[in-house]
Amino acid sequence: MGSLLTYYYKQEMGINAEVKSLHQQAEQAALDGKYQEALQLLDSALAKRPNVDGFLQDRQITAKAFNLMNQLNEAATSLKTGKLAAGDKTLQAVAKVLKEREEPVFAKVRTTLNNNKVTLAVLKVKQEIDSLTTVQALAEKLDTVSKLKGKEAEAVQKQIIDKLAGLSYKQAEQQVKKKDFTAALQTVDQGLSYAPENEKLTAYRERVLSERKAFEKAEAERIQLAEQQAAEEDLKNRTAAVSIVNVEAALDIYGDLYISGSMVNNATRPISSITVLVDIYGTDGSYLGQTYVDVYPSWLEVGEEGFFETYYYGVYQEAEVSVVNATWYLE
Numbered sequence: 001m002g003s004l005l006t007y008y009y010k011q012e013m014g015i016n017a018e019v020k021s022l023h024q025q026a027e028q029a030a031l032d033g034k035y036q037e038a039l040q041l042l043d044s045a046l047a048k049r050p051n052v053d054g055f056l057q058d059r060q061i062t063a064k065a066f067n068l069m070n071q072l073n074e075a076a077t078s079l080k081t082g083k084l085a086a087g088d089k090t091l092q093a094v095a096k097v098l099k100e101r102e103e104p105v106f107a108k109v110r111t112t113l114n115n116n117k118v119t120l121a122v123l124k125v126k127q128e129i130d131s132l133t134t135v136q137a138l139a140e141k142l143d144t145v146s147k148l149k150g151k152e153a154e155a156v157q158k159q160i161i162d163k164l165a166g167l168s169y170k171q172a173e174q175q176v177k178k179k180d181f182t183a184a185l186q187t188v189d190q191g192l193s194y195a196p197e198n199e200k201l202t203a204y205r206e207r208v209l210s211e212r213k214a215f216e217k218a219e220a221e222r223i224q225l226a227e228q229q230a231a232e233e234d235l236k237n238r239t240a241a242v243s244i245v246n247v248e249a250a251l252d253i254y255g256d257l258y259i260s261g262s263m264v265n266n267a268t269r270p271i272s273s274i275t276v277l278v279d280i281y282g283t284d285g286s287y288l289g290q291t292y293v294d295v296y297p298s299w300l301e302v303g304e305e306g307f308f309e310t311y312y313y314g315v316y317q318e319a320e321v322s323v324v325n326a327t328w329y330l331e
Contacts, residue, residue, distance in 0.1 A: 016049075018048065019045045019048050019049045019052075019055075022041050022042070022044050022045040022048075023041075023042070023045050023054075023055065023058070025041050026038045026039075026041035026042045026045065026058065026062070027058070029041060030058075030062050030065065030105045031104060031105065031107070031108075032108070033069070033107075033108030033109075033112075035062055035063075035065050035066035035069055035108075036066060038062045038066075039059065039062055039063060039066060042055055042058060042059040042062060043059070046059065061103055061105055062105060064097075064101075065105050065106050065108070065109050068094050068097060068098070068106070068109045069108070069109050069112065071090055071093070071094050072090070072091070072094055072109065072112045072113060072116055074090060075087040075090035075091050075094070075116055076116055076119070078090065079116065079119050079120055079123055082123075084120065084123055084124060084127070087116070087120060088120055091113065091116055091117060091120060094109070094113055095113060098110055098113065115150070118148050118149060118150050118152070118153060119150070119152055121144070121145075121148055122145065122148060122150070122152045122153050122156050123152075125141050125144060125145050125156055125160075126156050126159070128141065129141065129156070129159060129160060129163065132163075133167070134167070135164055135167050135168055135171070135187075135190060135191070138160055138163055138164045138167065139164065139194065141160055142157065142160045142161065142164065142194065145157045145160060161194055161195045162195070164191060164194045164195060165191050165194070165195040165198040165200065165201050167191075168187050168188060168190060168191025168192075168201060169188075169191065169200060169201055169204055171187045172184040172185075172187040172188045172191075172204060172208065173204075175187060176208060176211060179215060181208055181211065181212035181215065184208050185205065185208055185209070185212075188201055188204060188205045188208060189205070192205070233268050236266070236267065236268070237267040237268060237269060237330050238330065240266065241265060241266055241267035241271055241328055241330070242263050242264075242265070242266065242271075242274065242276075242326040242328060243263060243264045243266045244261065244262075244263050244276075244323045244326075245261070245262040245263055245264055245305065246261050246262055247259070247260070247261030247278065247321055247322065247323050248260055248261060248321070249280070249319055249320065249321040251315065251316075251317070251318055251319070255313075255314060255315060255316035256311050256312065256313045256314065256315065257280065257311065257312040257313075257315040257319055257321075258309070258311055259278055259280075259291070259293065259308075259309065259310050259311070259312060259321050260307070260308065260309040261276075261307070261308055261309075261323065262305055262306065262307045262308070263276065263295060263305070263306055263308070263323075263326070264303065264304070264305050264306075265300040265301065265302055265303060265304050265305075265306070266303075267302060267330065268302060269302065269330055269331055270299060270300060270301050270302060270330075270331040271299075271300050271328040271329060271330055271331065272298055272299045272300070272328065272329050272331055273294075273298055273327075273328060273329045274294070274295035274298070274300065274306060274326065274327070274328040275292050275293065275294050275295065275326065275327050275328075276292070276293050276295065276308055276323045276325070276326045277290060277291075277292055277293075277323065277324050277325040277326065278290060278291050278292075278293060278310075278312075278321050278322070278323055278324070279321065279322055279324045280312055280315070280319050280320075280321050281319060281320050281321075281322075282317055282318075282319055282320075283317070283318050283319070283320065288312075288315060288319055289312065290324070291310060291312050293308040293309070293310045294308065295307065295308045296308070299331075
């Protein structure tokens with residue numbers, strides 16, 4: 001009997017040691033997130049010691065973690081296939097359960113949940129990128145993504161930066177076409193603030209500077225030419241605004257000379273109060289005198305013709321007349 005008891009004791013001690021080892025392995029596997037392996041180890045331990053409450057409790061907790069992890073894997077599949085709403089719903093359900101769990105076994109589940117949340121946030125932004133058409137809107141999304149971690153976030157961040165650079169380039173091109181070089185440089189610099197290594201934007205900035213310099217030079221030359229033309233125009237308006245069309249003289253029966261003629265406003269502005277000075281010579285070339293004649297109408301638009309007529313009394317001979325001067329007011 002003593003030998004039998006000794007054998008039984010040793011056998012039980014061996015089982016206890018084996019079960020203890022299985023339990024320890026199961027705990028470590030669960031902490032590592034290997035929930036299926038942990039469940040198998042716990043089942044082995046329970047097969048040998050089915051009535052240990054601690055084993056039953058640990059298995060229940062591990063099974064819960066395993067179930068949550070499976071739900072997260074399903075959510076990840078939904079996200080990868082573009083079913084964001086379904087994935088989001090599952091993530092919210094898992095998060096709700098995890099709020100009530102503090103056991104270390106759920107650490108891996110919690111980490112996976114956070115990673116899936118990041119993936120969801122990134123995918124939501126990615127869906128919105130194509131519909132964003134302004135630098136400001138893209139910059140706001142970039143700010144959102146920059147706070148997220150992981151390769152997916154980095155990939156979307158690069159995608160946003162590339163689109164930002166492209167939009168900045170196109171916008172700057174339109175501004176250059178309108179000769180708004182200051183705005184174009186601001187747009188390019190804004191794009192470079194997000195994409196400082198973008199070669200296309202960097203090269204275009206140099207082009208904008210070059211085109212601005214050429215434009216400013218051409219503008220300076222245009223202004224100089226305009227000033228020169230304005231000066232020439234002003235000189236013409238003041239010294240050569242009047243062009244005589246004809247002037248005639250006829251001697252009447254009383255010996256008085258009837259003088260008449262017409263002129264045209266050659267200025268670039270209306271003129272008024274026009275007076276012409278007429279010299280009178282005899283047919284032998286002798287100087288007989290001069291007279292001032294007012295032109296009518298008193299106001300002449302550009303290109304309009306005016307007329308003048310007067311008498312020079314007491315000539316008593318045929319005479320020749322010519323307009324030697326004219327005065328006017330520029331309007």
